Amino acid sequence: MKKPYDLTADYQPAAFTFANKKAVEEAIARYPEGQQASAVMPLLWIAQRQHDNWIPRAAMDEIAKILSMPPVKVYEVASFYTMYNLAPIGRYHVQCCGTTPCWLRGSERVMAACAEAAARAPDGLFTVSEVECLGACTAAPVLQVNDDTYEGLTPASAKELMALLEQGIDPKAGDKQ
Template identity: 40%
Template sequence: MEISNAKQVINIDAQLMERINELLSHYPADKKKSALLPVLHEVQDAHDNWLSIELQDKVAEILEIKPIEVYEVVSFYTMYNQKPIGKYMFEFCRTSCCAIRGAENLMDYTCEKLGIKEGETTPDGMFTVVGVECLGACGYAPMMQLGDYYKENLTKEKVDQIIEDCRNGKVNLH
């Protein structure tokens, strides 16, 4: 499990707790753990898109489960971030179809252009680049996910434009 030394302000406010309770209402009262994945999404979204150990402990407390049960899920799924990430996270698919069509080279190109290595965040906190498993858009390879959106049939020129658009605030993440 990767552990970050970054400090995170934990803020489970009334609005977030209301949303968590709404999610819990979809499951039997004695099966709160069933809501773990959607609760983690909500909590991560409300905390700068990452989950510190302390925040994971708070989720365990809310769901009345052991902290290790939360750690296991957060460390298994790449959709949960265990350290601060950039405002724009480029998630390059690195599975067969995308790899054959050059996704690894495009990810390397992007990292070089931004001056970071895979898994790192730019010093200004704008960009993080990671490789992920199949995103299910094999017919549009190479591709990456940026926020809630897929960027497909990527080329170096398209990556350059995406970076420029992000820098100019022209990219909607949700």
């Protein structure tokens, strides 16, 4: 499934300013003098949290300015990792692991069930993406919805999860088998 990716669309704000300057300074201070560019990932994460779970180009340009690096280097990092969203996404970001252990345990059918439920849901509620290993392979197949992980899913339990989310019920993260 293709990652939402658009650096030019007109929904991009013209400018971006970090609301929490202290968090930015703390992230940069974790790296040795002269290696501040290494803070690009935490800064992208802070920007995404601040901006409805996606990162506008203006935020990447601001990060490039803060870290004194060429903007294209920030775009490269942001577009490489699936954890960064470069276009607006739904209220629930349903990330389906498609790596081998999950795939062997039926992740394709789980993802199809999620995509089907998302297609029937109101616009802006769900974004379904395929991601690489979520680090819970022993409980495959695995989904991550925003910050919560759901393990041992079947197409039926995935549908049930999507139905609860659609009703605004926040199911407890964990093993849903």
